[in-house]
Amino acid sequence: MAISxxxxxxxxxxxxxxxxxxxGLLLYLLTSFEVSFASPLTYLFILLQTHLYTGLFITAHDAMHAVVAPGKPKLNKAIGTVTAFLxxxxxxxRLLPKHHQHHRHVATEQDPDYHRGxxxxxxxxxxxxxxxxxxIVLMAITYNVLQLFFSLENVVLFWMLPAILATFQLFYFGTYLPHRxxxxxxxxxxxxxxxKNHVWAFISCYFFGYHYEHHDKPYLPWWQLYKAKG
Structure with a gap:
């Protein structure tokens, strides 16, 4: 039976x-994981936490298109606000009008995501x-508070570094490659x-490498975007 x-x-x-x-993973990595640069687990957890950071932003992005909680605008906005804040x-x-400006004026001077270069x-x-x-101020305050309670090495590797890497992931696969x-x-x-490669499309950026399809069907949430790929 189809779901309305x-x-x-x-x-x-x-x-x-x-x-x-x-x-859950962040709490585990901050409180219980012993960092060893000789262990592949350290690098695997950095990549996994990066991917989950990207997932937070992709969820906030979907909320901007009202597809996280369709028909429930207050809940949709709340989820978008929380995931963007995390x-x-x-x-x-602040992100919402900029993103819709990107969709209205894609790859033009009025597009806040676009740059000729x-x-x-x-x-x-x-x-x-x-x-x-x-x-930046809030991140600095959080960094200094976290290092009072957790290993500085763990804070940098699993809280700070994945956030930075996720900006590269989002930018490279979701903006630069599709619009250059x-x-x-x-x-x-x-x-x-x-x-078309659904496994790589998910791993790289939650199917947002299928970027023409997203602009063509912005009403599709990220987890259904692969269906638009011919």
């Missing part, structure tokens, strides 16, 4: 799973548009898409 869009709770459950996994204190209300200038332009001074270069006039979304 307004009664579809799958997005809420998936968002909860991401938040619980991110929180990702380095991003403020959902190579990777690094574009990346720093991207950060400048989205990072505020109060975020010139796009033909018959491409209304000025976006490319990665080759």
């Amino acid at each position: 869009r307004q009664n579809d709770r799958r997005g809420i459950v998936i968002a909860a799973v991401i938040v619980i996994c991110w929180t 990702f380095a204190y991003n403020w959902y209300a 190579s990777f690094w200038p574009w990346y720093f332009s991207f950060l400048k548009n989205y990072i505020t001074w109060w975020q 270069g010139e796009h033909p006039e018959d491409n209304p979304h000025k976006s490319t898409t990665q080759s």
Whole structure:
């Protein structure tokens, strides 16, 4: 039996799973994991926590399209606010208009995500548009508080570093690769898409390498985006 869009709770459950996994793994890594640079587990956990950080932002992004809790705008906004805040204190209300501006004016001068240039200038332009001074202050305060209770090594490797790496993951796969270069006039979304490979598409950036498909069908949540890939 088909689930009506307004009664579809799958997005809420998936968002909860991401938040619980991110929180639970972070607590374990801060309190119980002994870092060894000779152990592959250390690097595996860094990558896994990075992926979960990216999942927080992707969830906030889906909330901007009202697809986390369809038909429940207050809950949808609450989930978006929480997941954005957990990702380095991003403020959902500030991100929301910028993201819709990106969709309306994709790859133009009015697009806050777009920059005519190579990777690094574009990346720093991207950060400048989205990072505020109060975020930096809150991150600095949190860093100094966490190191009072947990190993400095664990705080840096599993709280700070994955957040930084996740910005690269989101930018590279979700902005730079799909929007770089010139796009033909018959491409209304000025976006490319990665080759069909659902496993890599999920691992790389929660299917957002299928970026033309996202711009073409922004009503699809990340976990259904693969269905739009021909």
